[in-house]
Amino acid sequence: MDKTISITPPYNFDRVLERLALDPLNAVNKEERLIKLPYYQPNGQGEVITVQAIGTIDDPQFHITFETDEDSNSKEKRIREVFHWDKPLGDIHDHFLTTALHSIFTEHIGTPLVLEFDPFASLVKSIIHQQLNLSFAHTLTERFVQKYGWKYNGVWFYPRPETVARIRVEDLRDLQFSQRKAEYVIGVGEKIQSGELNLTQLEKESDEAVIKILTKIRGIGPWTAENYLLSALGRPNLFPKADIGIQNAVKKLYEMEKKPTIEELEELSIPWHPYLSYASLYLWRSIE
CATH class of the missing domain: 1.10.1670.40 (Endonuclease Iii, domain 2)
Structure with a gap:
């Protein structure tokens, strides 16, 4: 299913792609002005959505391609949220x-x-990136996703919480995670899997409440909580x-x-x- 969308200017998608291309896990093609996005379906499977700019800064237009017509309204809603198309x-x-x-x-x-394309992926990525230079943070995240996530139609998908909850600390240590960072990542997966942490519910909370909830979790400090508010919400x-x-x-x-x-x-x-x-x-x- 294909759809063309126009939004209120100014909007510079080429700047967006420049920034997204800094993460090697993102499927960005700057020449064709497009990105392929991982869409996480409720049943745990993945679908790839392609977003391509066909307009200009002063007349921003986009061509969206869904793999299936199923639940297209929800998928379009998510794309609009991710790219802030409804916030002039x-x-x-x-x-x-x-x-x-x-x-x-x-x-x-x-x-x-x-x-970020998925709230759980955003939280995991923030924890991995804590206190690391950007280059090694990307390397460590790549190792993690490539081992425990999956690739579909050229796009990498982060592992789901239930998968992360089952990882052993020593297996992450083999990827060069520190002991604590490995424990933090697995711990977040466990808390979401058990229902103790509900990321959907967090969307409804104030900034202060989100920070209070997240910083109670081992391994999440104010920097990570604020980063989640920015990059996930x-x-x-x-x-x-x-x-x-x-x-x-x-x-x-x-x-x-x-x-x-x-x-x-x-x-x-x-x-x-x-x-x-x-x-x-x-x-x-x-x-x-």
Whole structure:
């Protein structure tokens, strides 16, 4: 089943693909301006959805291809959520033109928040990436997904919670996971499998409640909880001040001799409310 969708400008899908291409597990083709997405069906099977840009920044249009007609409304709804197609960027862009981030927003105009394709995959990925440089974090995540997930039609799917819950710590250690990181990943799988952690329910909670729930879980601190709010739930007003990338980007933008303190970031970010998540995204983009 094929469908063409038009959305409100500005929207720069090429910027989206640039960022998604940083993750080697994503099936991105920048030349053809498309990505193949893993769609996790309720029955545990996977389907690949292809999204291709056929428009421009000022006239954004997309061609979507579903493998089957079944439940197409739910699949389209998920694609719209992932790419934030129903959240126009014009007002956000105008807001930042009056701030110190105006040059970054001008350069990267139309760059939306894009969600991870699956909430559980987002949480696992965040845990794996904790306290690692980006290159090795991607390598470790690749090893994990390629061993315990599955590949279908050229697209990698993360393993489901029930699969992760059955993994042995020593098997992850063989992939170069630390002892604790292995325990954390398996523990999250166990909590979801047992019903103790319900990711669907988290979508209905406030930012503060999500952070409180997630940080009770061993191995999940504020950085991972905030990252989940951003990358899995797309919350609009988050600014992870402890993130090294954010600190480096602000240091570069303001030509500071040292990385800013948490207190300095708190003060500098006041004018960026209520769109702190977009400030975070564009700051990351400025140094990628």
